[in-house]
Amino acid sequence: MLLALQKVDQEIASLRKDLDSLPAEEAKRRKKLDELERVASEKKEKVVKNELDVRALEKAIAGSDAEIKKINERLNTVRNNAEYQATLFQIEAIKKDRDGTQDECLKLLGNQETIKLEYTAAAKAAADERAVFEQFQAEARKLEQSRNGAIAVVQQRRAALTEGIPPDLLTDYTRMFGTRNALAVVACENSYCQGCYNKITTNDLARLMGGSSIVTCGSCQRILFLQK
Numbered sequence: 671m672l673l674a675l676q677k678v679d680q681e682i683a684s685l686r687k688d689l690d691s692l693p694a695e696e697a698k699r700r701k702k703l704d705e706l707e708r709v710a711s712e713k714k715e716k717v718v719k720n721e722l723d724v725r726a727l728e729k730a731i732a733g734s735d736a737e738i739k740k741i742n743e744r745l746n747t748v749r750n751n752a753e754y755q756a757t758l759f760q761i762e763a764i765k766k767d768r769d770g771t772q773d774e775c776l777k778l779l780g781n782q783e784t785i786k787l788e789y790t791a792a793a794k795a796a797a798d799e800r801a802v803f804e805q806f807q808a809e810a811r812k813l814e815q816s817r818n819g820a821i822a823v824v825q826q827r828r829a830a831l832t833e834g835i836p837p838d839l840l841t842d843y844t845r846m847f848g849t850r851n852a853l854a855v856v857a858c859e860n861s862y863c864q865g866c867y868n869k870i871t872t873n874d875l876a877r878l879m880g881g882s883s884i885v886t887c888g889s890c891q892r893i894l895f896l897q898k
């Protein structure tokens with residue numbers, strides 16, 4: 671009965687094998703996608719900020735130009751040389767400031783193309799990765815669905831098999847199946863445990879041959895049966 675149960679449990683374990691690795695694989699892929707999307711959004715912010723900065727500088731330049739024009743007009747109305755010189759100084763100061771702003775603005779405009787290209791590349795990398803991730807998710811869900819269906823069918827067979835097995839023995843078997851690499855019940859062949867290949871004692875062999883009690887391997891604790 672335990673052997674039949676073990677066969678079913680091995681079937682379930684093999685159906686679950688791929689499923690167990692899915693969450694870790696999905697988390698790994700999601701992390702990669704998140705990182706690419708974070709980079710893309712950072713690049714986009716850079717483009718937007720650059721555009722806003724350019725606009726602000728252009729506005730400042732236009733403001734300076736208007737001011738220079740206004741002061742230039744005032745030059746015609748000054749009455750003495752001192753006032754004339756002072757006004758010229760004022761214009762020079764504004765012009766200097768304006769030229770500095772324009773240099774800065776030209777520098778930002780020069781960067782614009784590069785950061786836009788960087789953003790486009792980053793956005794494409796993120797979009798490509800998202801497509802791959804979504805494909806993976808769809809396949810993972812499909813696999814889960816089909817495997818869970820198959821497992822449910824085997825579980826029904828399993829439930830029928832556990833009936834009639836003493837609860838204590840079933841508990842021992844279940845624990846062993848989990849900790850002994852899906853092999854809790856093994857044959858004893860020519861006095862050797864086929865789970866760990868250690869020799870069993872003469873006493874245990876006699877008990878096995880007696881066939882009236884559960885005999886476990888003294889080395890690996892697996893449940894033994896006599897190979898006929």
Ligand SMILES: [Zn+2]
Binds near residue numbers: 863890891892
């Ligand atoms: Zn053993």
